[in-house]
Amino acid sequence: MAILLSVVVIFLVALAAPFLNKLFKGAAGWVLSLVPLSIFAYFISLIPLVSAGEVIKESHVWVSYLGINMSFYVDGLSLLFALIITGVGTFILIYGGGYLHGHHQIGRFYLSVLLFMGSMLGVVLADNIISMFVFWELTSISSYLLIGFNHEKEDSRKAALQALLVTGSGGLAMLAGAIILVQITGTMEMSEMLNATGVAESPLYLGMLILILAGCFTKSAQFPFHFWLPGAMAAPTPVSAYLHSATMVKAGVYLMARLNPVIGGTEIWFYTLTSFGAATMIIGAWLALCHTDLKRVLAYSTVMALGTLTMLIGMGHEYAMKAAAVFLLGHSMYKGALFMVAGSIDHEAGTRDVRMLGGLRKLMPYTATFAAIAALSMAGVAPMLGFIGKELVYEAALSVHAFPLVLITIAVVANIAIVASCGIVAIRPFYGEQKETPKHAHEAPISMWLGPAFLSVFSLVFGVLPFLIDQSIISKASAAIGGTPDLVFSLSLWHGINAALILSIVTFLSGVGVYFIWDKIRDGAGLQGFGKLFGQVPEKGYDHLLSGMLSFAGIQTRFFQNGNLRYYLITILGLTIALFGFTLFTQSGTVIPTDFSSIYAYEWVLALVIVTSAFVALRAESGLVAIAALGVMGYSIALIYVLFSAPDLAITQVLVETLTVILVALVLIHIPKAKMQVKPSSKLRDGIIAGSVGLLVTLILFAVLDLEFDPYMSEFFAENSYVIAKGRNIVNVILVDFRALDTLGEIVVIGVAGIGIYGLIKLGKSVLKKEEA
Amino acid sequence: MEPLLAIVVGFLFAFSIYLLLRRNLVRVVIGVIILSNAVNLLFFTVSRIDRGIPPLIPAGEYVPVGDIANPLPQALILTAIVIGFGLLAFSLVLTYRAYKELGTIDVDEMREAEPRPQLKKEGK
Numbered sequence: 001m002a003i004l005l006s007v008v009v010i011f012l013v014a015l016a017a018p019f020l021n022k023l024f025k026g027a028a029g030w031v032l033s034l035v036p037l038s039i040f041a042y043f044i045s046l047i048p049l050v051s052a053g054e055v056i057k058e059s060h061v062w063v064s065y066l067g068i069n070m071s072f073y074v075d076g077l078s079l080l081f082a083l084i085i086t087g088v089g090t091f092i093l094i095y096g097g098g099y100l101h102g103h104h105q106i107g108r109f110y111l112s113v114l115l116f117m118g119s120m121l122g123v124v125l126a127d128n129i130i131s132m133f134v135f136w137e138l139t140s141i142s143s144y145l146l147i148g149f150n151h152e153k154e155d156s157r158k159a160a161l162q163a164l165l166v167t168g169s170g171g172l173a174m175l176a177g178a179i180i181l182v183q184i185t186g187t188m189e190m191s192e193m194l195n196a197t198g199v200a201e202s203p204l205y206l207g208m209l210i211l212i213l214a215g216c217f218t219k220s221a222q223f224p225f226h227f228w229l230p231g232a233m234a235a236p237t238p239v240s241a242y243l244h245s246a247t248m249v250k251a252g253v254y255l256m257a258r259l260n261p262v263i264g265g266t267e268i269w270f271y272t273l274t275s276f277g278a279a280t281m282i283i284g285a286w287l288a289l290c291h292t293d294l295k296r297v298l299a300y301s302t303v304m305a306l307g308t309l310t311m312l313i314g315m316g317h318e319y320a321m322k323a324a325a326v327f328l329l330g331h332s333m334y335k336g337a338l339f340m341v342a343g344s345i346d347h348e349a350g351t352r353d354v355r356m357l358g359g360l361r362k363l364m365p366y367t368a369t370f371a372a373i374a375a376l377s378m379a380g381v382a383p384m385l386g387f388i389g390k391e392l393v394y395e396a397a398l399s400v401h402a403f404p405l406v407l408i409t410i411a412v413v414a415n416i417a418i419v420a421s422c423g424i425v426a427i428r429p430f431y432g433e434q435k436e437t438p439k440h441a442h443e444a445p446i447s448m449w450l451g452p453a454f455l456s457v458f459s460l461v462f463g464v465l466p467f468l469i470d471q472s473i474i475s476k477a478s479a480a481i482g483g484t485p486d487l488v489f490s491l492s493l494w495h496g497i498n499a500a501l502i503l504s505i506v507t508f509l510s511g512v513g514v515y516f517i518w519d520k521i522r523d524g525a526g527l528q529g530f531g532k533l534f535g536q537v538p539e540k541g542y543d544h545l546l547s548g549m550l551s552f553a554g555i556q557t558r559f560f561q562n563g564n565l566r567y568y569l570i571t572i573l574g575l576t577i578a579l580f581g582f583t584l585f586t587q588s589g590t591v592i593p594t595d596f597s598s599i600y601a602y603e604w605v606l607a608l609v610i611v612t613s614a615f616v617a618l619r620a621e622s623g624l625v626a627i628a629a630l631g632v633m634g635y636s637i638a639l640i641y642v643l644f645s646a647p648d649l650a651i652t653q654v655l656v657e658t659l660t661v662i663l664v665a666l667v668l669i670h671i672p673k674a675k676m677q678v679k680p681s682s683k684l685r686d687g688i689i690a691g692s693v694g695l696l697v698t699l700i701l702f703a704v705l706d707l708e709f710d711p712y713m714s715e716f717f718a719e720n721s722y723v724i725a726k727g728r729n730i731v732n733v734i735l736v737d738f739r740a741l742d743t744l745g746e747i748v749v750i751g752v753a754g755i756g757i758y759g760l761i762k763l764g765k766s767v768l769k770k771e772e773a
Numbered sequence: 774m775e776p777l778l779a780i781v782v783g784f785l786f787a788f789s790i791y792l793l794l795r796r797n798l799v800r801v802v803i804g805v806i807i808l809s810n811a812v813n814l815l816f817f818t819v820s821r822i823d824r825g826i827p828p829l830i831p832a833g834e835y836v837p838v839g840d841i842a843n844p845l846p847q848a849l850i851l852t853a854i855v856i857g858f859g860l861l862a863f864s865l866v867l868t869y870r871a872y873k874e875l876g877t878i879d880v881d882e883m884r885e886a887e888p889r890p891q892l893k894k895e896g897k
Contacts, residue, residue, distance in 0.1 A: 563887025565880045566794050573790065593776040607777050611784045614807050618788045626803055637810055644774070644822040645842030652851050656858045660806065667865045668799065671872050676796040676879055686794040694787025697815065701779035704819050714843045721844075722830050730828040730841070734848035746852050753859035760870040 003058045003072040006039045007122050014114030018107030029097020029447060032110055033090045036117060040086035043079060050079050051472040053485065057127065057191065066130075073127035073191045076476025080325065081124035081254055083473075084332045088246045089117045091451030095340050096238035098447030099347055109149060113242065116142035120247050124254055128188050129178045132255075133171070136219075139248050140167045146239040147232045159231035162542065166218050166228045174215020174255075180208040181263070193262045194483065200266045209263060212255070213272065220252030220306045223280040227539040230299040237343025240295060241451075245302045245339055246332040253309045257324065260313055261483025270402070273314020278410045280307025283534045285417035289518060290531035294342040294352040294425055298335065301378070301421045304414055305331045308393060311407070313481065315400050321478040322489060323392035329474070330377060330389040330459065337374035337455035338425055341367055344448050345429055350439030354424055359434025363441045366449045368430040373456035375426030377463070379419045379511065380504060383493050385463040387504070390415065394500040412507055419511020420518060427515075466491035570689060577692045580700065590699050591706040603643070610636045623668035631661045648731045778818040785811035798868050798878040805864060809857035813850050820846035 013020075013035050021028040046056065059071035074082070096113065100106045119142055122135030141164070148160030182188050184204055185196035199205060216222075221229040232244045243249070256264075256273065263269065284303030291297050305327070312324040344367050346352040349360065361368040377386030397407040443449075462469055470491040479487040495501065514521075521527055560571060584590065613632035620626035634657030641650035717734055727733035735743050785807055792804025820843045828844035830837050872878050875885070 561887070563884055565883075566796075569793060596776060599774050599777055603774060603777065607781045610781055614785055614788045617803055617807065618792055623799065630803065630806055633807070634810065637814060640778070640814070641817070644817070644824060645827045646817070646847050646850075647827050649817075649847055649850055649854070652854050656854050660858065660861060663862055663865055664802075664806075667869045670869055671799060671878060674797060674878055678796060686791055689794065690787045690789075690791035693790045694783040694785075697786045698779050698783030701782060701815065701818060702776065705775050705779065705821075709821050711843065714845045717844055718828065718837050718841060722835050728830040728832070730830065730837070730844035731847045731851065734844060735851060739848065742852060746856055749856055750859045753863045756863050757866045760866045 001058065002042065003056070003074065003125055004060055004070065006042060007072075007118050007125065010035060010039070010114055010118035010121065014111050014118060017110035017114055021107040021110055026097070026101060028106075028110065029094050032097075032114070033093040035114070036086040036089040036093065039121075040083065040090060043082045043086060046074060046079060047472050050074065050076055050476055053476075055191070059127070062128075062131065067188055068130045069128050069188075070131055071127040071189060072125045073189075074125065075480045076473060076478070077254070077257060077325075077480035078124045080329065080473055080477040081250070082121060084329065085117060085120050085124065085247050088242060088332060088336045088451075088455070089113075091336070091340070091454060092238050092242040094447045095241070095343070095451045096236070098445050099238050099343055100236060101445075105149070109146075109236065109238075112142050112145045112149070113239070116146065116243060116248070120251070123251050127191050129182065129190055129193075130188055132190070133175050133178055136174070136215075136251060136255075137168070137171050139243075139251060140164060140171055140219075143167070143232070143243050143248055146243060147235040149236055149239065150234065153234070156234040159228075159234040163228045163232050165546070166225055166542070170215045170218025170225070173211045177208045177211030177213075177215065180204050180211065181259075184208065185262070190258060190262070193259075196262065199263055205263075205266075206268070209268065209272075212259070212263070216252035216256050217276060217310075218252070219255075220249050220310065221280075221303050222252075222276050222307065222310055223283050223303075223534070224538040224541070226280060226284060226303045227535070227542065229303055230296050230535075231539075233293075233295040233299050237295065237339060237346065240299070241336050241339030241343065244299065245335040249302065249306055250309070250328065250332070253306060253313065253328070256310065256313045257481040260316070260481055264313070265316055270314050270316060274311050274400075274403075274407065277307045277309070277311025277314055278407060280304070281311060282307075282410050282414045285414035285421075286527070287531055287535050288421045289417055289424075289514070289522065290527050290535065292354045292522070294345065294354055294429070295339070297354075297421050297424055298339055298342060301418055302331075302335060304418060305335065308411070308414075312393065312396055315396055316482075317396070317399065317401075318478075318482060318484070318487065319392060319399050320396040321482040321484075321487070322474070322491075323389065323396040324481055325474045325477040326385070326392055326491065327389040328477075329462075329469070330385040333455045333459045334374040334377040334384075334386055337370060337452040337459075338378065340448065340452045340455075341371040341374070342425065344444040344452075345441075347448070348439065348444055349429075349437035349441040351437060354428050356435060356437060357429035358432045359430070360437075360441055361430040362434070364430070364443045367444055367452065370449060370452040370456040371426040371430065373460055374452060375422040377456070377459040379422040379508065380415065381508065383460070383463045385459045385466075387463060388466060388491055388493060390507075391495065391500045391504060394503050398499055408503070412503055415507045416510045416514055419508055420514040423512070423515035424518065463493065466493070570685075573689055573693060577689070577696055581692075581696055584696070584700060584703065588703050591702045593702060593705070606636055606639055606643075609633075610640075622673065623671075624665075627661055627664050627668070630664070631657060634660065646731075648729070774822060774824075775818050778814060778822075782811055782815045782818060785814065796879050796881050798871065798880055798883075801880065802861070802864055802868055806861055809853070809861065813853055813857070816846055816850055816853070 013032065017028075017032060020032060024031045049056065056074040057072070059069050062068050062070040092113065093110070096109055097106075100109055103109070116139060119135045119138035123132055123139060126132035126135055144160050144164040147163055148156050150156045181193070181199075184199055184202045185193045187193055187196070193199075202208075218225045229244060229249060233240055235244070281304050284300050284305075284307055288297045288300035288304070291300065308327060309324055312320040312327065342352060344364070345357065345360065348364060349357060351357065373384075377384035380386045380390035393411060394408065397411045398404055400407055467490065471488055474491065475488045478489075479485050610633055613629045613636065617626045617629035617633065620629060634653060638650045638653035638657065641647075641653055717730055717738060721727055721730040721733045725733045725737040727737065789804045789808035789811055792800050792807065795801055795804070823840065823842050826839070826841050828837065828841045828847065868878065871883065875883060877883065
């Protein structure tokens with residue numbers, strides 16, 4: 001119950017947030033942060049259980065007839081994520097309160113952020129894969145609301161829609177993949193999928209893998225879907241710090257990690273994840289250097305981190321699992337801190353453009369200090385947690401079974417750019433000559449440096465004292481990713497002088513070098529061309545796809561709904577011919593009757609008269625001829641009814657036919673003859689369509705007549721007509737007794753038609769002509 | 774007799790569809806008349822027909838004596854004939870009114886509700 005409660009409470013508080021905001025005014029952020037803080041404390045209390053190797057499960061019936069339960073599952077991996085979500089979330093609420101202080105829609109901000117927090121917690125805790133999908137989509141929706149927070153700006157709206165469409169369509173693909181996975185494993189609970197065997201051998205494996213990875217790659221901004229993430233920087237900075245670096249974008253990584261023991265371990269898994277991951281890593285890292293906007297630099301470095309995590313999960317060996325867990329935690333902490341710092345700078349100095357910033361250290365001493373610590377962790381400098389993480393990444397890349405040299409080269413080159421980005425984000429704005437900024441800068445309020453303070457200081461503490469986290473939680477998270485429950489290890493800063501350490505030193509020194517020449521290379525052709533190719537081309541592709549879809553919809557609509565009655569009919573009839581004809585010829589086959597011997601000569605004549613008179617009506621140039629022909633046809637049909645035991649039908653037909661002829665004659669007098677030009681080709685087309693329909697109807701009738709007739713209903717009426725309803729004319733009894741309500745409906749229809757006719761003739765002189773005048 | 778009527782029904786369908794595809798609204802209405810007759814006849818045919826045994830119960834009997842024609846489709850067709858007439862009367866008068874209002878009976882010219890598509894670019 002407790003886990004469900006922890007998710008539900010957040011949703012409830014989310015709904016109450018706008019009111020709490022009114023109640024507590026400026027302190028609302030602090031008050032609301034107590035919610036994630038207490039849930040954070042609850043999850044901390046689960047650490048001893050989980051580190052002892054237990055998994056906590058909880059299941060609630062939701063949609064029982066589909067087997068969908070609201071079930072939860074806490075192991076090392078979900079616990080690590082839950083702690084990051086609630087821990088960072090606590091500071092984000094506090095920070096958001098300061099950052100958006102006085103904003104007229106801050107209540108909505110709290111609502112959306114808490115909505116997201118609950119959804120994200122649901123994603124990482126859910127055991128049932130369908131429940132997980134529901135939470136997954138909720139994160140996309142809350143992300144949409146948050147990116148579009150400044151909805152007056154067109155850029156915000158566009159970025160929000162872009163993020164929603166990219167992650168949403170990926171999410172749909174993932175749903176399909178999840179359903180296939182359920183088919184293969186026979187269970188919806190991810191904890192039970194771990195026991196499934198033969199997943200990789202299933203013929204559905206490849207399709208399932210592509211669909212699920214489509215969801216993960218779009219959500220976690222892997223190349224070439226990475227473009228939505230920098231766009232999402234249109235969101236207020238607390239949102240970027242939370243959703244678009246520490247948590248939501250890691251949902252795809254989470255799912256890959258969670259399913260790694262089930263669907264991973266194959267060659268295709270290895271090559272897909274390592275190649276997409278490595279490409280994302282190096283492209284993201286260097287795209288960061290093409291920009292001078294602090295948030296964009298950070299966004300692209302986040303893309304790099306997501307690529308790193310994807311690559312690590314793909315590698316599949318023990319080092320990689322360790323590295324993934326450590327890097328995940330390390331990244332969430334330093335990146336969350338640095339985003340908040342970037343927001344503080346923007347908030348206090350009025351710009352995020354690094355070219356306009358400098359020497360803020362004296363004005364913003366706390367922010368500068370914590371930025372520096374966080375940046376050291378990001379750059380992977382000892383003794384930070386980020387250092388341990390990067391060492392492990394290097395070791396993982398070195399010990400991979402295929403192409404270790406390629407992967408380690410990519411990792412080093414990517415990390416060089418990251419070191420340079422650290423300098424751009426944490427050194428340049430604070431050191432050097434003090435520059436004139438749009439706003440006169442001063443230190444941010446405590447709400448805005450508390451988060452960076454905690455996150456950066458703990459990056460240091462965990463680095464110096466790794467035993468605080470290694471066996472209790474990191475080991476268990478790695479074990480869950482690898483599917484090896486017994487994995488236990490210790491972390492340490494010093495591994496002796498080995499290849500990874502040397503590479504780290506090389507990385508750091510080259511990174512510093514790149515930082516110092518950054519001003520020179522930034523606008524150079526090389527980096528700008530790189531930015532165009534990998535930053536703008538995928539986004540252009542998205543734009544073209546979107547506008548292509550819209551214009552395709554336009555063309556399709558104009559084609560099918562062109563307002564021309566005949567084309568509508570042709571479409572409907574064409575489809576009817578195709579579908580009925582296909583079914584008839586493939587399913588039942590055609591039957592051609594050969595026995596016409598029981599038909600009397602006068603019946604042949606009657607049939608010929610009906611067809612001929614109808615044809616005359618079709619060909620008639622003058623209305624009068626058509627009326628006469630129609631009359632002949634109608635009376636002949638009445639004769640058919642007479643001959644074949646239907647006297648009531650014959651009487652009705654004669655009456656109606658007489659009325660019809662009179663009515664048509666009355667109307668046609670008022671309408672002049674009109675000759676309308678029709679191309680011979682369209683006459684031919686109409687003839688073919690009409691002929692096909694006629695042929696099809698005849699063939700269907702032949703097929704139906706070949707079947708046994710079931711007289712059950714008719715016998716019922718015959719037997720009960722007199723006994724129950726006291727009538728000897730069975731047809732009449734059916735009409736006025738057994739199916740009296742139908743007849744009443746019929747009378748109503750005729751009445752309505754009569755009223756309509758009266759209205760058309762008598763009322764409202766001329767609507768259209770009045771409008772024109 | 775049923776196979777012959779099946780062929781007749783096929784012809785009536787073909788003629789009526791051809792008329793429904795004309796530009797002249799009067800001919801469309803003639804198509805409607807033929808179509809409603811064709812459908813009635815179709816229904817009559819599929820429920821099997823017999824000569825000279827109307828579905829009546831002789832005086833003094835409680836149930837029909839011997840074979841009778843199938844009464845149920847007859848009841849349904851009777852309804853259909855009447856409804857068909859209602860439809861026809863309404864569409865005839867609608868045609869008349871449309872001619873009075875629009876001055877044409879060319880269905881291609883009647884574009885008040887769905888004007889011709891504008892081929893200019895969307896947006897901007």
